[in-house]
Every structure is written in C-alpha cells, then in structure tokens.
Amino acid sequence: MFRTFVSGLILLLPLIITLAVVAWLGQFIIDYVGPSSIVGHALTTIGFSFSASQIVAYVIGLIVFLAVVYLLGLAVESRLRSHLSQFLDSTMRRIPVIGNLYDLIQRFVALMDKNDVEGLKSMSPVWCFFGGLDGAATLALLPTPEPIMVGDKAYHAVLVPSAPLPVGGCLIYVPAEWVQQADVGVDKLVSIYVSMGVTSPLKIPPLPGPGPRKGNLTAT
Incomplete structure (x- = not known):
C-alpha cells in the first residue's frame, strides 16, 4: 500500500510543485502590487477620482497604469525610443545615490532585452x-x-x-x-x-587553465 501511495504521489508531484510555485508567485505579486501594497495605494489614489469604492478604484487605477505602459510601449517601438531612453537616463543619473542604483538596475534589465x-x-x-x-x-x-x-x-x-x-x-x-x-x-x-538549476547542462566544457589575473578578463 505504501509503494502504491508513493507511486501516485510521484505522478502528482510535478503538478503539486507547479501549483505551489504559481501560488507563491501569486502571493508575491499581491504583496508588492496588490491593493494593500504601496503600489496598490498609488493605483487606488488614481482610481478614487472615478469611484469611491476601494476595489473599483484600484481596478481603474490598474487599467490607467496598463494603458500608460502600453502607450509607452508604442513609443518605444517607434523612432522615439532613443529620445525617451536618453531623457529618462540623463534625468535619473543626475540624482545622487539614486543615479548609481538606477544605472546598475538599468544595465541588469538590459540583459533581458535581446534587442539591446x-x-x-x-x-x-x-x-x-x-x-x-x-x-x-x-x-x-x-x-x-x-x-x-x-x-x-x-x-x-x-x-x-x-x-x-x-x-x-x-x-x-x-x-x-x-x-x-x-x-x-x-x-x-x-x-x-x-529553473533553480533544473536546466543546468549535464556536462560543462573544461575550464581554461589557471584563474585569470589582473586585466585578463574581457567582456563578451
């Protein structure tokens, strides 16, 4: 009976883990952009101009935010991309401390953009x-x-x-x-x-000899 139970559990384990990860991501999103978060309060403030209900105001604020992001996306895909990027970068990088943080995050986010x-x-x-x-x-x-x-x-x-x-x-x-x-x-x-290591290659090419010394690393 125990072996049969384990066999059924192994069959369901991928589904259970998938649901757990989805639930965790959902809770993560709610914590950071839900109605009770700082972002949620900002969106609700926008929506209060149209409705006194907190939930309705949050939904309206979210729709307004998504519409603004979509319009910015249209601008980015047009010839305005370079101008918008230069304006935003030059403005943020002038702010002490915040500018350095913005520059680091901007470079990391650029890694996700295959066009960059x-x-x-x-x-x-x-x-x-x-x-x-x-x-x-x-x-x-x-x-x-x-x-x-x-x-x-x-x-x-x-x-x-x-x-x-x-x-x-x-x-x-x-x-x-x-x-x-x-x-x-x-x-x-x-x-x-x-993938938390699941997609790691089973075999990695041999390492190129001894470790590099000063100035031997080059960006690729």
Missing part, C-alpha cells in the same frame, strides 16, 4: 570559485572586466543572481584569481537561475 546588444555586451557570465579553483562554484555576472585593488590584491565585482527571480541577488567582491569566464550565454545563465 550593448546591454548584453556590458556584462559577461563568469564562474566564481570560492576558496580557489577546487572550491564551491557559482555562476555570476561580471559588470566590468576591470578589477579593483584592495590594498595590493586585485578583486572583481560580480553580481550573483537569486533563484528563481534573477533580477535580485547580491554584489560580491571576489579575488581576481577565483574568477573565470563561463562558456554559457547570458540567456542560459538566466534560464538556469529561473
């Missing part, structure tokens, strides 16, 4: 070996090939995405000799993190 060739070239996938080449390894993104010097030792700033939402993560300064170019594309790296 410069964005894809601005970062390159790398392997980070914590503790040396025989230590634990993780796939990360290298924002710039130029190392920084901490005392007399060279370090690389790498972005380690989070799974399953690679738009988050952490910034780590890793000794330069622990960083090597990864023979995977940016799309594949994002796919690995989104």
Whole structure:
C-alpha cells in the first residue's frame, strides 16, 4: 500500500510543485502590487477620482497604469525610443545615490532585452570559485572586466543572481584569481537561475587553465 501511495504521489508531484510555485508567485505579486501594497495605494489614489469604492478604484487605477505602459510601449517601438531612453537616463543619473542604483538596475534589465546588444555586451557570465579553483562554484555576472585593488590584491565585482527571480541577488567582491569566464550565454545563465538549476547542462566544457589575473578578463 505504501509503494502504491508513493507511486501516485510521484505522478502528482510535478503538478503539486507547479501549483505551489504559481501560488507563491501569486502571493508575491499581491504583496508588492496588490491593493494593500504601496503600489496598490498609488493605483487606488488614481482610481478614487472615478469611484469611491476601494476595489473599483484600484481596478481603474490598474487599467490607467496598463494603458500608460502600453502607450509607452508604442513609443518605444517607434523612432522615439532613443529620445525617451536618453531623457529618462540623463534625468535619473543626475540624482545622487539614486543615479548609481538606477544605472546598475538599468544595465541588469538590459540583459533581458535581446534587442539591446550593448546591454548584453556590458556584462559577461563568469564562474566564481570560492576558496580557489577546487572550491564551491557559482555562476555570476561580471559588470566590468576591470578589477579593483584592495590594498595590493586585485578583486572583481560580480553580481550573483537569486533563484528563481534573477533580477535580485547580491554584489560580491571576489579575488581576481577565483574568477573565470563561463562558456554559457547570458540567456542560459538566466534560464538556469529561473529553473533553480533544473536546466543546468549535464556536462560543462573544461575550464581554461589557471584563474585569470589582473586585466585578463574581457567582456563578451
């Protein structure tokens, strides 16, 4: 009876996990853009101009927001894209502290835009070996090939995405000799993190000899 039960459970397990992930994503979205969130309050404020009901006001505000985003999308797909992008970038980057944060996020979001060739070239996938080449390894993104010097030792700033939402993560300064170019594309790296490692290749090409030293990494 136990074996039969386990067989049925294994059959249903993919469905159960899928529903759990969908429920988690739904709760995540509600927490950040639902009526009780900061974004939700902003949308409700827009809708209050048309209705006194909080739910109706939220729906109206959401429709107005989606319409504005769609109109911006039409503008982006037209010849106005470069002008809008330059105006937004120049405005945000002038703000102290916020400008640096915006620049980092803008470069990361550009990785998701396959039409943005410069964005894809601005970062390159790398392997980070914590503790040396025989230590634990993780796939990360290298924002710039130029190392920084901490005392007399060279370090690389790498972005380690989070799974399953690679738009988050952490910034780590890793000794330069622990960083090597990864023979995977940016799309594949994002796919690995989104799938929480399920889409990892079963065999990875051999690593190119000893770790790189200062100035040996180049963006791809």
